[in-house]
Every structure is written in structure tokens, then in C-alpha cells.
Amino acid sequence: MDGLIQGKIAIITGAGSGVGHAAALLFAQHGAKLVVSDIDAVAAETTAAEIRAAGGDAIAQPCNVANAAQVDALVAITVQTFGRLDIIYNNAGITIQPAPGQGLKNFVDATQEDADRLFGVNVYGVMNGCKAALRQFEAQGGGGVIVNTASVAGLIGYGGVVYGATKGAITSLTRTLAIEVASQNVRVNSVCPAGMPTKFMPGGNSARGIASMSASHPLGRPIDPAECASAALFLASDLASNITGVNLPVDGGLSAGQSLRKSS
Ligand SMILES: NC(=O)c1ccc[n+]([C@@H]2O[C@H](COP(=O)([O-])OP(=O)(O)OC[C@H]3O[C@@H](n4cnc5c(N)ncnc54)[C@H](O)[C@@H]3O)[C@@H](O)[C@H]2O)c1
Numbered sequence: 253m254d255g256l257i258q259g260k261i262a263i264i265t266g267a268g269s270g271v272g273h274a275a276a277l278l279f280a281q282h283g284a285k286l287v288v289s290d291i292d293a294v295a296a297e298t299t300a301a302e303i304r305a306a307g308g309d310a311i312a313q314p315c316n317v318a319n320a321a322q323v324d325a326l327v328a329i330t331v332q333t334f335g336r337l338d339i340i341y342n343n344a345g346i347t348i349q350p351a352p353g354q355g356l357k358n359f360v361d362a363t364q365e366d367a368d369r370l371f372g373v374n375v376y377g378v379m380n381g382c383k384a385a386l387r388q389f390e391a392q393g394g395g396g397v398i399v400n401t402a403s404v405a406g407l408i409g410y411g412g413v414v415y416g417a418t419k420g421a422i423t424s425l426t427r428t429l430a431i432e433v434a435s436q437n438v439r440v441n442s443v444c445p446a447g448m449p450t451k452f453m454p455g456g457n458s459a460r461g462i463a464s465m466s467a468s469h470p471l472g473r474p475i476d477p478a479e480c481a482s483a484a485l486f487l488a489s490d491l492a493s494n495i496t497g498v499n500l501p502v503d504g505g506l507s508a509g510q511s512l513r514k515s516s
Contacts, residue, residue, distance in 0.1 A: 254283060255281060255282030255283030255284070256282040256283070256485060256486075256488075256489035256490070256491060257279060257282045257283055257284045257338075257339065257485070257488055257489050258282065258283030258284075259283055259284075259285070260283070260284045260285070260338040260339055260488075261284070261285050261287075261330060261334040261335070261336050261337050261338045261339070262279050262284040262285070262286050262287070262337075262338060262339035262340070262341065262488070263286075263287045263289060263326060263327070263330055263337065263339070263340045263341065263381075263385075264276050264279065264286065264287075264288060264289065264341040264343055265289045265290070265315065265317050265326075265340075265341070265342055265343050265344040265377070265381060266289075266290055266291075266317075266343040266344030266345065266401075267286075267288040267289055267290055267296060267299050267343070268288075268290030268292045268294075268295025268296045268298065268299055269290070269292075269295055269450060269451050270448065270450030270451060270452060270477050271343055271401060271445065271448065271450065271477045271480045271481060271484075272290065272299075272341075272343040272344065273295075273299050273477070274476075274477040274478045274480070274481035275341060275343065275480075275481035275484050275485070276288050276299050276300075276303060276310070277299075277302065277303065277306075277481075278478065278481045278482065278485050279339075279341075279481075279485060279488070280303040280306070280308035280309070280310060281306075281308070282485060282489070284339065285308075285309040285310070285334050286300070286303060286308070286309070286310040286311075287310070287311055287312075287313050287326065287329065287330045287333070287334075288300040288303070288310050288311070288312045288313070289312070289313050289314065289315045289317075289326055289344075290312075290314065290315070290344070291314065291315065291316045291317075291344070292314070293312070293314035296312040296313065296314055297312040299312070300312035311329075311333055313326055313329050313330075317342070317344045317373060317376075317377030317378075317380055317381060318372040318373050318376055318377050318380070319380075320376075320380045320383075320384075323377075323380040323381055323383075323384045324380075324384050326384070327340075327384040327385060327387075327388050330388075331388060336388075336392055337385060337388045337389070337392070337396070338395075338396060338397065339396070339397045339398075339399070339488045340381050340382075340384075340385040340396075340397075340398055340399070341399045341400075341401075341484055341488065342377065342378040342381035342382065342398065342399070342400045342401065343399075343400075343401040343484075344373060344377055344401075345373060345374045345377075345401060345403075345418075345452075346369070346370060346373050346374065346452075347370070347411070347412060347415045347452060347453060348362060348366045348370065348412055348414060348415065349453075349454060350453075350454065352454075356411060356412045357412060358413075359412075359413035359414065362412070362413065362414045366414060367414050370414050370415060370418050371418055371421075374415070374418035374419065374421075374422065375418050375421045375422065375425075378400050378422055378425065379425070381398075381400075382398055382400075382425070382429060382440070385398060386398075386433060386436075386438065389436065389438055390436065394436045394437045394438070395436075395437045395438065396436075396437075396438045396439075397438070397439050397440075397487070397488050398429070398438065398439070398440040398441075399441055399442065399443065399484050399487045399488050400422050400425070400426055400440075400441070400442040400443075401422075401442065401443055401445070401480070401484070402419045402422040402423045402426065402442040402443070402444045402499055403415075403416075403419040403422075403444055403445060403446075404444050404445065404446040404501060404503040404506050404507050405419045405420075406419030406420045406421075406422055406423035406442075406444055406499065407423060407444055407499060407501060407507045408506070408507050410446075410506070419444075422442060423442060423444065423499040426440055426441060426442040426497065426498075426499055427497045427499070430496040430497030430498075431497060434496060439487075439492070439493075439495065439496040440496055440497065441487040441492070441495060441496060441497070441498045441499070441500065442498075442499045442500065443480055443483045443484050443487065443500050443502050444499050444500060444501045444502065444503065444507070445475045445479075445480040445502045445503060446465070446468075446469055446474075446475050446501075446502070446503035446504060446506045446507075447461075447464075447465035447468070447469065447474045447475060448465075448474055448475045448476070448477050448480065449461060449462055449465070449474050450477055462474055468506065469503065469504035469505065469506050470504055470505030470506065470508065470511060471504035471505055472504070473504065474504075475502055475503065475504060479502055480502045483500055483502045487500065
């Protein structure tokens with residue numbers, strides 16, 4: 253049986269770890285040919301090698317998404333290798349790393365450098381991916397799918413202020429760009445995960461980090477990166493053929509509201 257994105261050519265950024273790694277394996281299982289990209293060249297190659305070892309088709313291409321020229325080159329290499337581009341999953345993202353033993357930085361303590369770094373990757377990185385993909389989609393005669401990784405922090409107040417501002421920018425961009433490019437038959441959606449035990453936050457996959465995420469999510473556990481990858485696959489596939497401009501929470505009910513029930 254064919255996979256959900258059989259024969260499609262897909263780029264995934266930040267695919268050396270966490271959600272991007274899980275999505276790369278899942279997209280390949282569903283028949284896509286992949287350009288696995290990450291700022292960490294070794295991590296990207298490791299993911300691509302895993303896909304090839306499982307019988308899939310993937311190349312690795314290092315790319316800093318904050319650098320528009322590198323993102324343009326990423327799309328160019330994809331087209332040189334596989335002949336076209338059907339799907340871009342703009343997933344790479346970072347947060348402000350707390351100092352050892354410290355919690356999230358308060359807004360007033362976040363520096364201009366912190367903000368520039370986060371906006372550079374989380375916002376301009378996604379814009380760079382969208383622009384480069386849209387130019388290629390147009391050159392191919394229209395059609396194409398963009399999936400972004402935003403965050404539950406782009407839907408509700410949650411986590412650091414600067415990080416939330418970058419993710420709010422992505423949920424807004426996703427809606428507005430979806431409208432702008434709908435006439436070109438391009439769909440634009442995002443996934444909005446809540447806490448995932450990845451390398452993203454130091455201690456995010458420690459017992460303490462997992463307990464804290466479990467307590468704040470109504471379903472009582474963190475999000476598995478594979479669960480976020482499944483949502484991205486759905487949005488990338490024809491199962492979502494009439495869905496655009498959606499920011500899909502993958503958050504164990506976190507953005508649905510707060511329970512008034514006392515926990516037993
Ligand atoms: N982990 C969470 O709790 C959580 C929650 C909500 C949203 N997110 C979002 O999910 C996405 C993936 O995060 P993750 O949890 O898998 O984190 P992760 O740290 O495990 O993976 C992120 C990957 O992005 C790469 N990367 C970092 N900067 C880059 C750049 N400039 N260019 C290209 N690649 C770069 C890293 O090398 C890494 O491989 C991010 O957009 C993040 O904001 C994460």
C-alpha cells in the first residue's frame with residue numbers, strides 16, 4: 253500500500269533531533285524522498301543514514317535557517333537532486349537556554365541578543381523557508397505544502413515571553429500566508445506542540461522535566477515528538493487537502509482551557 257506522501261519530495265529543517273528527526277523517519281516511511289536538514293551537519297547526516305538504512309531515500313544538507321542564502325541553496329540542492337519540491341516542513345527552532353540551575357528568564361532579563369537570536373531562527377528562519385519554497389512552487393506551476401512548527405506558546409501564554417512572541421508570529425504568519433497563496437493552490441498550516449522531552453530545553457527529558465510537563469498537560473503526559481510528527485504528516489498529506497491556515501494544537505489539551513476539577 254502506498255504511504256500518505258508517496259513519491260513526494262520533502263525538506264525538513266531541524267531534522268537532526270527531536271520532532272524533526274521523528275518527522276523525517278515518519279515522512280520516509282510514508283514514501284517521501286527527503287532532504288534532511290539541520291545546522292548540525294553530523295546530526296543531519298545521521299538522520300539521513302537512518303532513513304537509507306531502513307530502505308528510504310534521503311540526503312543530508314546542513315543549513316542555518318536564519319541565513320536566507322543557505323535556505324535558498326537548500327531548495328536548489330533539493331531540486332538538483334530530486335527534480336522538484338512538494339513539501340517543506342519548517343521545524344527548526346530554539347529557545348533561550350537558562351543558566352544551569354535557573355528557570356526561564358523573565359522578560360526584563362532577556363537581552364537584545366537573546367531576542368535577535370530567537371527571532372532569527374524561529375521567525376526569519378520560517379520566513380526564509382516559506383519564501384524559498386514558494387518561489388520553487390511557482391516555478392513548478394503552483395501547488396505545494398508548507399508545514400511550520402509553531403508551539404502552544406503561539407496560542408496561549410505559556411513559557412518565556414520572547415519565545416512566545418516568536419511562536420505567535422508563526423501562528424499569525426501561517427494564517428495570513430495561507431490566505432495570500434491559496435489561489436496558487438499552496439496550503440500553509442502549523443503544528444503547535446506543548447512540552448516535549450527533547451534536547452530543546454536542558455533537563456527537558458529529565459525525570460523532573462517530564463513530571464513538570466505531565467502536571468501541566470490535561471492528558472497527563474508530555475507530547476512524544478512522534479505525536480507531533482504524525483500531526484505534521486497529516487497536514488502535509490492529501491488527508492488535509494482542504495485544510496489551510498490552521499494552527500493545530502498537539503498539546504494534550506493544554507490550550508483547551510484549565511480544569512476546575514480538584515486533582516485527587
Ligand atoms: N520541545 C518542546 O517542548 C517544544 C514545545 C513546543 C514547540 N517546540 C518547537 O519544536 C521544534 C523542534 O524542537 P525540538 O523539541 O525537536 O528541539 P530539538 O532541540 O531536539 O531539535 C531542534 C533541531 O533544530 C536544529 N537547529 C537549531 N538551530 C537551527 C538553525 N538555526 N538552523 C537549522 N537547524 C537548527 C538543532 O540542531 C536541532 O537538531 C522547534 O521549532 C521548537 O520551538 C518544542
